[in-house]
Amino acid sequence: MTSSGSLLRAERVTLGYGRTPVVxxxxxxxTGGGVGLIGESGSGKTTLARAFLGLLTPxxxxxxxxDQNLKKVDMxxxxxxxxxxxxxxxxxxxxxxxxxxxxxxxRDARHRVPELLEQVGLDPALASxxxxxxxxxxxxxxxxxxxxxxxxKLLILDEPTSALDVTVQARILDLIxxxxxxxxxxxxxxxxxxxxxxxxxxxxxxRVVESGPTADLLARPAHPYTLALRDAVPKLGGEPPVARxxxxxxxxxxxxxxxxxxxMAVTECDRAPALRDLGGHQEGQDGRRVACHxxxxxxxxxxxxx
Ligand SMILES: Nc1ncnc2c1ncn2[C@@H]1O[C@H](COP(=O)(O)OP(=O)(O)OP(=O)(O)O)[C@@H](O)[C@H]1O
Numbered sequence: 589m590t591s592s593g594s595l596l597r598a599e600r601v602t603l604g605y606g607r608t609p610v611v612x613x614x615x616x617x618x619t620g621g622g623v624g625l626i627g628e629s630g631s632g633k634t635t636l637a638r639a640f641l642g643l644l645t646p647x648x649x650x651x652x653x654x655d656q657n658l659k660k661v662d663m664x665x666x667x668x669x670x671x672x673x674x675x676x677x678x679x680x681x682x683x684x685x686x687x688x689x690x691x692x693x694x695r696d697a698r699h700r701v702p703e704l705l706e707q708v709g710l711d712p713a714l715a716s717x718x719x720x721x722x723x724x725x726x727x728x729x730x731x732x733x734x735x736x737x738x739x740x741k742l743l744i745l746d747e748p749t750s751a752l753d754v755t756v757q758a759r760i761l762d763l764i765x766x767x768x769x770x771x772x773x774x775x776x777x778x779x780x781x782x783x784x785x786x787x788x789x790x791x792x793x794x795r796v797v798e799s800g801p802t803a804d805l806l807a808r809p810a811h812p813y814t815l816a817l818r819d820a821v822p823k824l825g826g827e828p829p830v831a832r833x834x835x836x837x838x839x840x841x842x843x844x845x846x847x848x849x850x851x852m853a854v855t856e857c858d859r860a861p862a863l864r865d866l867g868g869h870q871e872g873q874d875g876r877r878v879a880c881h882x883x884x885x886x887x888x889x890x891x892x893x894x
Pocket of ligand 1: 633
């Protein structure tokens with residue numbers, strides 16, 4: 589735990605590839621009860637996840653693990669504590685799935701394969717199959733079994749259900765919800781965070797534009813982008829929630845990056861809004877942060893209330 593009570597913390601982190609930053613000055617804590625990272629394709633979710641896994645070094649700022657800079661943490665211990673769950677396509681197509689799971693276990697614990705398969709709701713007899721001989725949902729369960737092999741404290745799940753149909757998706761989400769490990773969940777589907785994450789952060793163009801308790805965010809978005817995301821996909825399993833037809837509009841390079849797509853933009857939005865506490869002590873505003881000059885107006889919009 590860091591002194592702020594989080595498992596992992598990004599502190600004013602800027603991340604990029606080569607010299608090009610794609611995530612800008614993000615501060616974010618992974619606390620208990622599940623944390624969601626939401627945003628459309630290209631918003632920087634996977635890039636942040638890679639930094640939290642120690643796979644990408646920040647251009648500036650720090651990733652902290654238990655009050656220690658991740659750069660200085662023993663990576664062998666860290667890999668036992670923090671495990672990624674990526675999409676099932678990452679499984680080796682030639683390898684029997686039992687062996688895939690066995691490879692994630694310490695050598696003297698390989699007898700635990702049937703137990704792990706059962707833990708994720710799979711018949712241990714499926715261990716002899718190759719990935720293409722399983723359904724999409726079964727493959728995703730194998731990926732989760734692999735991650736659980738080392739009894740991690742935290743799972744970092746990148747779109748764990750986006751390739752699955754709605755009913756299978758719901759069953760995998762139930763499985764994830766029942767696991768003991770904490771979770772950082774990356775998704776473009778707001779319905780998924782509603783089910784699994786106590787806290788959520790909305791990313792737009794590599795910046796956190798809104799944060800807070802997920803239930804409050806969904807009930808009363810304070811950023812026009814969160815509002816567009818919520819209203820684009822009201823239920824589990826729908827299309828990716830982008831403001832349809834406008835996602836191709838490039839973010840602004842100066843001022844508020846969402847301005848070119850924002851139905852509420854005003855002259856003031858030429859100035860970049862800082863992430864700030866949502867003022868007042870009204871219901872649903874505790875722990876809420878937003879980067880929008882017009883957040884209070886967004887909250888007053890009848891369409892923002894649900
Ligand atoms: N290896 C890379 N080299 C250069 N640029 C990259 C690389 N990986 C990602 N990017 C760029 O970084 C930005 C953020 O990408 P990232 O994959 O983090 O977004 P994302 O929100 O996870 O998107 P998606 O939901 O499509 O996975 C994008 O503009 C992307 O083109």
